Amino acid sequence: MKAWTVERITEDGAMAFTEQPRPAADGDGCVIRVEAAGVNFLDTLMIRGQYQVKPPLPFTPGIEVAGTVVEAGPGSPYREGDRLCALLDHGGFAEYARVPRVGSERIPDDFPMREAVALPIIYPTAHLALRHRANLRAGETVLVHAGAGGVGSAAIQLARHWGARVIATAGGPDKTALCRELGADLVIDYTAEPLVEAVRAATGGAGVDVVVDPVGGKVATDSLRCLAWGGRLVIVGFAGGAIADLPANRLLLKNAAALGVFWGEYRRHHPELIAPLFAELFELRRAGIIKPLIRDVFPLADAPKALEALGARRTVGKVVLVP
Incomplete structure (x- = not known):
């Protein structure tokens, strides 16, 4: 699979778009085919080693994704074909991502993937x-x-x-x-x-x-x-x-x-809040009360351009990468 990787920390946040092995599902997690990945300001910090969370090198940036399950771990409540949005520690700027159970939610069939990627954060x-x-x-x-x-x-x-x-x-x-x-x-x-x-x-x-x-x-x-x-x-x-x-x-x-x-940190300290919160947000979207603002959509291959545009405040709403 194609994925962006940070191989070493540099001042300009250099990344490489490389071929990587597809992750495998284990425990109660699963692997999804990423159909949309969210871009956040913290990504611009993480790739420069300036964020409070510092993944071990090399790592793939990206902390929120939406996509379809292609493999489920033995303890996962999900099955192949389920549509999920999820919050990750890292790993989202890729064609496939390993998704944890805590922080992931099923996406209703009537909810567009690109809107769903606005929900994890x-x-x-x-x-x-x-x-x-x-x-x-x-x-x-x-x-x-x-x-x-x-x-x-x-x-x-x-x-x-x-x-x-x-x-x-x-x-x-x-x-x-x-x-x-x-x-x-x-x-x-x-x-x-x-x-x-x-x-x-x-x-x-x-x-x-x-x-x-x-x-x-x-x-x-x-x-x-x-x-x-x-x-x-x-x-x-x-x-x-x-x-x-x-x-x-x-x-x-x-x-x-x-x-x-x-x-x-809420998914760790207050996991009981997550399911009802997402249920409420899905219902508010279904009722037309909220609608994720998504205008700036970049191909996955243009992730550096997306990060640069976000950092320069040339974007609005949720910035999205699509493989």
């Missing part, structure tokens, strides 16, 4: 950020950063569904228009407007109840100034490339909280 992350961590309530105001990105687009749709007022940020007229199409009540173009002043004007000086931040750095620091009394800043990533030093005095003065969401 961005929608569960947005769901956990808003409901499990921030305890979002109807009538509250949510500020969603990078609203045209993967987690941001999912957070806009879910927050609207749960009765929140949504303020989104995005860069440029095309991305701000896209956020409005997704359901944001107000969109701030961060390339043209100062964030804190725009949020204060939009909320009559009160601030927002919840911030969903996949960007980090100065955006996270400025977000604390946007919080209302009792507000919650939920940190879901560092796509801006910098980790913020949050001033604790602002948390104290506003009785606020800074919370983290690491969806990848």
Whole structure:
């Protein structure tokens, strides 16, 4: 099979597109023929050795896939022909991938594969950020950063569904228009407007109840100034490339909280949440309440181009590779 491999860690994240043996199923896992692989910002870090998870070399990047089972291990609940989406430690940028039992779910027959690959990370992350961590309530105001990105687009749709007022940020007229199409009540173009002043004007000086931040750095620091009394800043990533030093005095003065969401660890620490969460997301998609935003689709052979475009913020929604 064809697969991208990182043979050594380099500053530019060099990968090789090589012929590799197809993985074999064992235990309760299975092997799928990959029909769509998700591209995430953490992939750009992992291939450079800058992510907190550092697979042993050589390794194949890619942590989310959707495809069809071609081989099941002796303890697997799946069978050949089953359609699955799954979250992996690595191995997704390939024609075949070994899939663990924990973190994989059956895809309903009426659910497109390319949409299903958006489910292992961005929608569960947005769901956990808003409901499990921030305890979002109807009538509250949510500020969603990078609203045209993967987690941001999912957070806009879910927050609207749960009765929140949504303020989104995005860069440029095309991305701000896209956020409005997704359901944001107000969109701030961060390339043209100062964030804190725009949020204060939009909320009559009160601030927002919840911030969903996949960007980090100065955006996270400025977000604390946007919080209302009792507000919650939920940190879901560092796509801006910098980790913020949050001033604790602002948390104290506003009785606020800074919370983290690491969806990848939920499958280990709270596996009981996974099946009902996916069942809810499938039903919301079936009802037309959510729809994964997928515009940028690259051939598997163009994985470096996909990673470069994502890192340069030239993409929207979930970026997908297809063999």
